[in-house]
Amino acid sequence: MNILMVASECFPFIKTGGLGDVVGALPRALAHFGCNVRVVLPNYPSAAAQLGKSRPIASMDDLFGGPATVVAARGKDGRDLVLIDAPHLYDRPGNPYLGPDGRDWSDNHLRFAALSLAAARFAREAPDGWHPDVVHCHDWQAGLTPFYLAQIGGAHLPAIFTIHNLAFQGLFPASEVQTLGLPPQAFTPAGFEYYGQLSFLKAGLVFSDRLTTVSPTYAVELQTPQFGMGFDGLLRSRQADLVGILNGIDETVWNPEADPFIAKPYSPRSLAGKKINRAALQAKMGLEPDPAALLVSVISRLTDQKGLDLLAETLPRLVELGGQLALLGSGAADLEMMFRAAGANYPGRVGVRIDYDEPLSPLLLAGADAILVPSRFEPCGLTQLYGLRYGTIPIVARTGGLAIPSSIDPINAEGLSRALTRAAVLFADGRCWSNLVQAAMRQSVGWSHSAARYRELYDTVIARGRNDRVGATGTAAGGFS
Ligand code: ADP
Numbered sequence: 130m131n132i133l134m135v136a137s138e139c140f141p142f143i144k145t146g147g148l149g150d151v152v153g154a155l156p157r158a159l160a161h162f163g164c165n166v167r168v169v170l171p172n173y174p175s176a177a178a179q180l181g182k183s184r185p186i187a188s189m190d191d192l193f194g195g196p197a198t199v200v201a202a203r204g205k206d207g208r209d210l211v212l213i214d215a216p217h218l219y220d221r222p223g224n225p226y227l228g229p230d231g232r233d234w235s236d237n238h239l240r241f242a243a244l245s246l247a248a249a250r251f252a253r254e255a256p257d258g259w260h261p262d263v264v265h266c267h268d269w270q271a272g273l274t275p276f277y278l279a280q281i282g283g284a285h286l287p288a289i290f291t292i293h294n295l296a297f298q299g300l301f302p303a304s305e306v307q308t309l310g311l312p313p314q315a316f317t318p319a320g321f322e323y324y325g326q327l328s329f330l331k332a333g334l335v336f337s338d339r340l341t342t343v344s345p346t347y348a349v350e351l352q353t354p355q356f357g358m359g360f361d362g363l364l365r366s367r368q369a370d371l372v373g374i375l376n377g378i379d380e381t382v383w384n385p386e387a388d389p390f391i392a393k394p395y396s397p398r399s400l401a402g403k404k405i406n407r408a409a410l411q412a413k414m415g416l417e418p419d420p421a422a423l424l425v426s427v428i429s430r431l432t433d434q435k436g437l438d439l440l441a442e443t444l445p446r447l448v449e450l451g452g453q454l455a456l457l458g459s460g461a462a463d464l465e466m467m468f469r470a471a472g473a474n475y476p477g478r479v480g481v482r483i484d485y486d487e488p489l490s491p492l493l494l495a496g497a498d499a500i501l502v503p504s505r506f507e508p509c510g511l512t513q514l515y516g517l518r519y520g521t522i523p524i525v526a527r528t529g530g531l532a533i534p535s536s537i538d539p540i541n542a543e544g545l546s547r548a549l550t551r552a553a554v555l556f557a558d559g560r561c562w563s564n565l566v567q568a569a570m571r572q573s574v575g576w577s578h579s580a581a582r583y584r585e586l587y588d589t590v591i592a593r594g595r596n597d598r599v600g601a602t603g604t605a606a607g608g609f610s
Pocket residue numbers: 145146147148150294428429430457458459484485486487488490509510511512513
C-alpha cells in the first residue's frame with residue numbers, strides 16, 4: 130500500500146515540535162505494516178544537509194510567484210521524501226514559519242497553499258509512476274490538499290487529515306481566497322470560511338474523508354466548546370469520521386542505551402549511567418551538584434498552552450522542597466523573561482536555557498528525575514513519553530494525551546504545587562523511586578500499536594470508495610510541465 134504524507138515538518142529534516150517527530154517516526158513504523166510511505170515536504174535549506182540521493186521528477190512554471198521543481202529524494206537514513214523545491218517560497222533559513230523578526234512570514238498562505246497544491250498534483254499525476262492509495266495530510270499547512278485533490282479531479286483518492294493541534298488554524302484574510310485562486314463558491318461556512326476568514330485547517334476538516342487526532346482523549350475534548358477552539362460544532366458533525374490514535378515515539382532515536390547526545394548510556398537493568406547524566410546536566414545548566422535534589426526538567430515551547438506560567442508561580446515551592454529545575458525552551462517574550470528572571474533569583478537551583486536546542490534535549494531527559502508538562506491543553510504531548518523511555522517520571526496535567534489519574538488536577542498553581550510535593554515525597558524513598566524509574570522505562574511507548582491503527586484506517590478508507598464531499602471538480606492553477 131502506498132501512502133503519501135503531506136506535512137510542513139519531518140524530523141530530522143525540519144522540526145519545531147511534535148508534528149516533526151510524528152511525521153519523522155510514523156512512516157518508519159508503518160513500513161512494518163506493509164505501507165510504503167513518501168513524505169511531501171517543502172525543500173527548506175535544513176533538509177539539504179540530511180539528504181542522500183535526489184533527482185528532479187517534475188516541474189511547475191509558476192507555483193504562486195515562481196518556478197518549482199518536484200524532487201524525489203532519499204534521506205541519509207533511507208526515508209523517501211518528495212521535496213517541493215520552490216526557492217521563492219522556501220529558501221529561507223531557520224524556523225519554517227517565522228521570519229527573523231519573530232513574526233509569521235507574510236506569505237505563509239502562499240507557501241503552504243503551494244505545498245498542498247504541489248502535493249495534490251504529485252498524487253494525481255504520479256510523475257515517476259508511483260501512485261498513492263491514500264493521501265495523509267498533517268495540520269493546517271497541508272489543509273488545502275484534500276480540496277485540491279478533488280478540484281483537480283480523477284478517480285477517488287481517499288484523504289485523511291490529522292489534527293496535531295487545533296490551536297493552529299491557518300487563518301488568513303478573505304482577500305487571499307482570490308490571491309490563491311480558490312473558488313469563491315467554496316468560501317462559505319460549509320467550506321473553508323471561518324467567521325469571515327479563510328482557514329486552511331477548516332479546509333482539511335471539511336474536505337477529508339476521515340479525521341484523526343493524536344490521542345483518544347483529545348478526540349473527545351475537541352468536540353467540546355472548552356477545547357474545540359470554535360471548531361467543536363464542525364467536529365461533532367464529523368464525529369463518525371473522527372478517531373483518536375495515540376502518538377508513539379521513535380525508540381531508535383530516543384534510546385538511553387544508545388543516545389549519542391547524553392553523557393553516559395544506561396538501561397533499566399543498569400541505572401548507574403543516569404547518575405552521571407544527572408551530574409552532567411547539573412554542570413551544563415549551572416545547577417549545584419546536589420545528589421539529593423529532585424531534579425525536574427522542562428523541554429517546551431514557551432506558550433500559554435504549556436502552562437509554564439504556573440510553574441513560575443510554583444518555583445518557590447519546588448526550591449523549598451529541595452528541588453531543582455532545568456528548563457530548555459523558547460517562545461513568548463514574557464515567559465522567556467519570566468524564566469530568565471527565575472534563573473537569576475534562584476542561582477544553583479533553577480537553570481534556564483532560552484533556546485531551541487535539539488541536541489541538548491536528551492541530556493535534560495537523561496539527567497533529570499522528573500519531566501514536567503503542566504499544559505492547559507495537550508493533544509498528545511511527546512516529552513512525557515520520552516521521559517518514560519529515559520526513566521524520568523512524568524509530572525503532567527490531566528488533559529488530552531497526558532491524562533492519567535495521578536496527574537496535576539486541577540490545572541493551576543495549587544494543583545501543580547501538590548503534584549510536586551507528591552513527587553518529592555516519593556523521591557525521598559529511594560527504593561520506591563527506583564522501582565518507579567524501572568517500571569517507566571519498561572513501558573511500551575513505541576509506535577507499533579498505533580501504526581497498526583493507522584493501517585486499519587487506510588484499509589477502511591480505501592474500501593469505502595468515492596468521496597463526494599467536494600462536488601465541484603475542475604482545474605487548479607499550475608499543473609506540472
Ligand atoms: P508541541 O508539539 O506542542 O510543541 P510535543 O511535546 O508534542 O509539543 O513535542 C515537542 C517536541 O519538540 C519534542 O520533541 C521536544 O523535545 C521538542 N522541543 C520543544 N522545545 C524544544 C527546545 N526548546 N529545544 C529542543 N527541543 C524542543
